[in-house]
Amino acid sequence: MDDDSEREPCLWITEHLTPYGTVSHGVKQLFASKQTKYQSMIIADIGPYGKALVLDGRIQTTTGDEYLYHEPIIHLPSLLHGGPKKVLILGGADLGAAREALKWKSVEQVVVIDIDGDVVELCAQYLPEIAQDCSDDERCKLIVGDALKYIDETDETYDVIIGDLTDPIENGPSIELFTRSFYEKVKRCLNKSGVYVTQAGTISLREEKVFPRVANTLKTLFKEVVPFSSFIPTYGTPLGFLASSDSKLVTKLTADEINEKLDSDLHNGRETLKFLDGTSFLGLLGLPANVRASIQSESTVYK
Template identity: 30%
Template sequence: MIEECSGYYWFRELSSGGVDLAHLCRSILFSGRTQYQRVDIVDSPLHGKVLFLDKVLQSAEKDEFIYHEVLVHPALFSAAKPRSVLIIGGGEGATLREVLRHPGVERVVMVEIDGQLIHIAQQFLPEWHQGAFEDPRLELVFADGRRYLETTDQRFDVIILDLSDPFQDSPAALLYTTEFYEIVRSRLRPGGACAVQAESISPQQCAVHARIYNTLAASFPVVKTCPYMLHSFHRPDAHLLASLDAGWSAERIARRAEASSLPLRYLSPAVMRRLFAVPPYLEEAYALHRRPLTDADHHIAIDEIL
């Protein structure tokens, strides 16, 4: 719902988790539907440009760099020499932007089911992709991410899953299951790493995250939580990092970050060293919500969302 107020607009986000949110905006830059979802882009005095998919905030100009740095760089620094990277999702292009900042990356395959979303982002969200779609290292594939992995015989050093929420009727629901993570593992080279967008870690809403953690842990020897906080998300969230390297360590990837001299705005080497610490309540959630998501049982109950 969009409500006008003294020349400004209140863009009302789809209510979830017992919270009703409205975002003040100066103008609506784009509003329409693709084959898969509704897309709204607004200009907000607080957050800058903001992208909503199906009326749920996905990314905001002022703090998207935190989300994307935490998703991409721990995984890239976990692989010894990441040359080949697969991205599934990430239609606004910022995940691609961060991957391409690594000079050793020679090839990036980006698989996005919603080609219309990419065309919208190219026009309206240049602050996110910063021309990354024009990079010659990119191979852009418009397809279902799971179908792509099931049919390709290629292997990658890093796979990044920048997906929408795994809730009912979501096209991404089957990209969070044990069966899917086994496919992901089989498409990684030895020592490879995978990064997954993994939902809220607030005490009120961490059950879904904990189930994703345990689902991923069933397929990978090392799974690490990467907490972060965005003003635009109004809650603490986390990505998950999974590695095939049984000797993985935070200190080693921090040293690689130092050696790279990448000018990151959030993930300094000092922040990287502390990134993977989690509070006791989250460890308790991992022990409590152990049931993995599977193809046959991937539906998220409403009490897990709340």
């Protein structure tokens, strides 16, 4: 008899990267399926990448490769800042970003705000490997609420703000969180030397042109915008990020300098990281020439 692990799945999760291309993952076991107030969600075992959170048919994170997303989105802007004390995470129901932020010795407070309480609850139940013990850390505060409303109403300011958001698809439900009007509100919540970072969709320009447009939108507000990217296998396409600030963001560092900073500023240093070190940090910044050129020539601004 064949081993169950070798049987071809009878259920597949398929995402369209373009009208002509897809990425598919077979489902080994389904743990949860629910229509929340805001979106459809699934938590399933997809084999080699472990358990996955799927929202509106798109994989958001998996236990197998989440660190390729969470380590860059937290540690690159934190390194550029130098020593963040207060971190705000917009989205981030799985708490993977919060887990990484809490590794910084300088961090005194991490606030996570996600609109969907059902996703928060089911992530805690089925994906504890991602959050680990950060929900028990007194520095971490989780709010179930509207990130846009929070940004509108809060008087708090932060050293690093993370846009751990769903994909910026033109005419999609989250595109308002990638507009100049939203970024103006985010900027108001940043300290003078603060850094805002957001995931901004694929850097594969044959698939989608949003990344350079989000970059150009941020450039209308911030003096410094640093693009970087990471390849997360389950997404099937290289993901782009943008770090923005009105302070000088120094990226011309050596691998040794970055390693020294990580070892001195993180609890347990680089031993606590799976992906990021000096060499991979520099690799994240090495975008292809055509992507850099596209950012330079882009004129669209999401208002």
